[in-house]
Amino acid sequence: MKKNLPWILVGILALVSVFIMIPKNGVSVENPVANVVVSEGVQYVTINARGGYRPRTSTITWGIPTKLVVKTNGTYDCSSALVIRSVNYRSSLPASGETEIDLGIPKTGEKIQGTCSMGMYNFVINVN
Numbered sequence: 001m002k003k004n005l006p007w008i009l010v011g012i013l014a015l016v017s018v019f020i021m022i023p024k025n026g027v028s029v030e031n032p033v034a035n036v037v038v039s040e041g042v043q044y045v046t047i048n049a050r051g052g053y054r055p056r057t058s059t060i061t062w063g064i065p066t067k068l069v070v071k072t073n074g075t076y077d078c079s080s081a082l083v084i085r086s087v088n089y090r091s092s093l094p095a096s097g098e099t100e101i102d103l104g105i106p107k108t109g110e111k112i113q114g115t116c117s118m119g120m121y122n123f124v125i126n127v128n
């Protein structure tokens with residue numbers, strides 16, 4: 001039993017390093033457009049809501065009909081109570097699922113800001 005202990009430790013270390021290296025969806029700082037996709041003339045920007053919003057900053061292109069997709073996954077904190085003032089949106093998101101919010105056709109220079117209803121978490125979508 002004692003003989004196996006170093007190998008168990010090596011195994012645990014390997015597992016931990018694999019988890020650290022798995023890229024976390026949507027938090028990539030290097031590529032700010034990774035969460036923006038244009039499909040059949042509609043621009044979709046995806047934000048994950050759970051203990052805050054990720055990514056915190058997104059950049060979209062002006063002049064394209066745009067929908068915000070907010071993904072929740074076991075979200076029981078107040079980031080599920082979403083407010084986007086510029087489009088008059090205020091709603092409770094389901095604990096798990098995807099919610100599509102129409103952002104209209106954003107204008108260049110616009111900043112679309114989302115917050116939780118208490119204002120402690122926020123994200124911003126810049127329009128270029």
Ligand SMILES: [Cu+2]
Pocket residue numbers: 078079116117118119120121
């Ligand atoms: Cu809050």
